[in-house]
Amino acid sequence: MSIFDDMAKTWDDKPDRVERIRVVSARLREVLDFDAIEAGLEYGCGTGQLSFALADVLPHCLLVDTSLEMLKVAERGIAERKLQWDTERRNFATQSQDHPEAIADVVFSLQVLHHVDDLETTVGNMTKALRPGGQIALMDLPKGSSGFHHGSDHDPADNPHLDGLDRGELEQLLDGAGLSSITWHDDIELQRDGEDGSTTYKLFVVTARL
Ligand SMILES: C[S@@+](CC[C@H](N)C(=O)[O-])C[C@H]1O[C@@H](n2cnc3c(N)ncnc32)[C@H](O)[C@@H]1O
Secondary structure: OOHHHHHHHHHHHOHHHHHHHHHHHHHHHHHOOOOOOOEEEEEOOOOOHHHHHOHHHOOEEEEEEOOHHHHHHHHHHHHHOOOOOEEEEOOOOOOOOOOOOOOEEEEEEEOOHHHOOOHHHHHHHHHHHEEEEEEEEEEEOEOOOHHHHOOOOOOOOOOOOOOOEOHHHHHHHHHHOOOEEEEEEEEEEEEEEEOOEEEEEEEEEEEEEO
16 A cells, blocks of 8 residues: 555645646646647656646546555546546556557656656656657656655655755656757746645756657
């Protein structure tokens, strides 16, 4: 059972998460080219809200997560919206022969990479899932974001990048996976509501193409 299983039912109840989806989906519309997109793939989709916010430009989307409970909420969202989308329970941070290959025109993830231990395999799997010319967009905490998980139940031993990702390291991984046009966009600044008040945090936004 993943720690995210426990959070799934109430994940979307927090207004600051709703606002994050609004801001991030608007940014994705600016930095990605959604013309002629047939299929998307969201890694670490959680309840699926980011993809749902882009549903008008994603004829198909595969929502991938390790958390069964998150996927159950996402599946309800798909059914409610009458979308012809799929979900898949998969750990994309591991090497596997059956990882999806060349199925998506656009691949994206929000606030997921900092929970992943093997970033090289993860970026490799994301790239493998892209069709030629496909686009990738990653939004996550920059290195130095130690305050974000203050007081959380996440075990740093299982989440080596909990304090955020190093930009140079990530850029090397994107480049090493064969992606080009690597572009760092302006950070997104957001508010997080905690028990001890509201704090500001940043998300980096990086895009690239196969
Ligand atoms: C912080 S939540 C973010 C969820 C969603 N992207 C959002 O912004 O609301 C991280 C999600 O990534 C999933 N996740 C973490 N590591 C994963 C992995 N290696 N493979 C698949 N899913 C993973 C978790 O189960 C969780 O649903």
